[in-house]
Amino acid sequence: MGLSILAALSAVSTATAAEKVGFFLVGGQYEKDINATDSYRVGVGLPLVGLFGSGGVIALSGDVSYLRHTAPATTGAFQPYYGGGLGLGTVFATTGSSSAAVFSLSPNVLGGANHAFTDQWSAFAEASAGPTVILGGGGAHIGLGFGVRFGANYKLR
Structure with missing residues (x-):
């Protein structure tokens, strides 16, 4: 499976604007260069899944970011x-006959670094902080929210 994904990523055509797909600890992302130092990124994540007894919990997250290198x-x-x-973000939880959902909105500032191993592969680490609004319950x-993201990127073009 991993080799077929790598083969598919390696077979993508080339163009002038750089595009990257990446994965982080519990999600995936797409980043597109705007110019030589700026880019935008969209990501989705599955930061929490738990099954227990007669219930479970699942969290889903998504983000859009502007990055200046x-x-x-x-x-x-x-x-x-x-x-x-x-x-x-959203969290759905259920236990027995009851269930609940909570939603969050988190504007943030972020900082991080990429390290390019080759022209196509790079690793990154990032931290973010900002207010978080939680609706539900x-x-x-x-409140104040903090986040970290570690992962790898593959440059498509």
Whole structure:
């Protein structure tokens, strides 16, 4: 399975704008360059799945982010970046005969770094922080949210 995905990714045609697909600890993302230092990214995640007794819980997340890299990417070098994003999330839980859903909205600032191993493969680490609005459970709550993302990217073009 992994080799067939790698083969499919390697067979994609080339063009002038760089596009990357990536995966992080519990999700996937698509990033497209706007110019030599700026890009946008959309991601989806499955940060929590749990089954127990007569119930379970599942969390789904998604985000869109604008990234500004401090320099164009070069193989073998670190490429720091910063930006901002908007995350959406939901958690569904059930136990026996009752169930609940909670939704969240999280604008954030972020910072991270890419490290290019080859022209196509890179690894990244990122941290984010910002207010989080949680809706559900009988009302709305506002708090401070933090996030981390670790993963790898494959440049399509």
